[in-house]
Amino acid sequence: MSSPGSSAPPVRYHVADLAVARIAARRARAVPSVVGLRADLSQTLLGLAGTWLNPDPVPPDLRAEGVTVAVHGDRADVRVTVVTELGPNCRELALTVQGEVARAVREATGLDATVQVTIADIELP
Amino acid sequence: MALNPTGPASARTPDPGGAPVQMLACGRDAALVWDHAEAGVLDEHERTCPHCRSTVSDRDSLGGLVGRMAAQPLRPPPNVLEQVMGAVVADLRPHDLLVLAPGASLSRPAAAAALRHIVDSMDGLRARSCRIEQERPAPDPAPDGTDATIALPLRVTVTVAARFGVDLASVTARVRQMMISAGERALGVPVARVDIHVVDVWDEREDR
Structure with a gap:
């Protein structure tokens, strides 16, 4: 019997774009002053269709609308579009989301994430 | 509206689709009981038999549910x-963004709406429009050693209407300070x- 190290089969590890998007979206939503994420047109229409047609819809915590991800090897390009409210400093908020999402993705997947944040709207009182 | 041809239950055999009619335990045709209930002509058996009464109850509950649903106006979810x-x-304006920092941007229309809102909150003023432009980055990023992570400054052009009697000279100073501070x-x-x-100027009495 050979040692466990030499007999271990090779493992290929890949994380899907959607999995990373769910992690990023969940973390971005948890940043204070982020009111929500803003989906693009295709995500909005697909989300609405899924809400009406899918008998087992995705729980709100795991929805990834507003985040697009492309995983390349051990890197992930993440784009997050958020909505905030009037008051907090938008630049500081965007940098916070950038850092928090990158860290969450790295901790959960081991991928180095490049995060682009766009504040799409500021909700007014 | 009759669901099935009327007539004695014993005369009713397979329905037009060919499947045999499933009778109630008491031997009555459920469809016929429904028809009688709808027409208000239930006989003594149908009024007292538990199977027929359950059938009538089914019809009533379904009728109520369908009636309520039909009465509801069709509305998409609120948002x-x-x-x-x-x-x-x-999607129409994907590139209309202000740069906050590398990899961080802000919708220009959203920023303009926020500044307009701030002007609207000032006494005696109403914002009409707000245009924001941002200085272009140098072709060679930070050649002079400046911090590339600092957002490039904005130029704000705002048009306002003031309440009649407001000191217009002080208005400009107030708006200017608010824009700088809010930015x-x-x-x-x-x-x-x-x-x-x-x-423009407006008279508060005109609003009454």
């Missing part, structure tokens, strides 16, 4: 239109220049 329009607008505090971007055009 569907908002979601779609927000996404359409965002730095709320947007996180320095404001290098503010152009204010007072385009």
Whole structure:
């Protein structure tokens, strides 16, 4: 019997774009002053269709609308579009989301994430 | 409206589709009981038999449910239109962004709306329009050693209407200070220049 190290089969590890998007979206939503994420047109229409047609819809915590991800090897390009409210400093908020999402993705997947944040709207009182 | 041809239950055999009619335990045709209930001509057996009474009860509950649903106006979920329009607008103007920092940007229309709102909150003023431009980055990033992570300054042009009697000279000073302060505090971007055009005056009495 050979040692466990030499007999271990090779493992290929890949994380899907959607999995990373769910992690990023969940973390971005948890940043204070982020009111929500803003989906693009295709995500909005697909989300609405899924809400009406899918008998087992995705729980709100795991929805990834507003985040697009492309995983390349051990890197992930993440784009997050958020909505905030009037008051907090938008630049500081965007940098916070950038850092928090990158860290969450790295901790959960081991991928180095490049995060682009766009504040799409500021909700007014 | 009759669901099935009327007549004695014993005369009713397979339905037009060919499947045998499933009778109630008491031997009555459920469809016929429904018809009688709808027409208000239930006989003594149908009024007292538990199977027939359950059938009548089924019909009543379904009728109530269908009636309630039919009476409801068809409405999409409350935020569907908002979601779609927000996404359409965002897709139409994907590049209309202010740069906050490398990899961080802010919708220019959203920033303008926020500044307009701030002007609207000032006593005696109403914002008409707000245009924001941002200085272009140098072709060679930070050749002079400046911090590339600092947002480039904004130029804000705002048009306002002022209440009749408001000192217009002080209005410009107030708006200018508000724009500079809001740009730095709320947007996180320095404001290098503010152009204010007072385009109209209004009389509060006209609003009454």
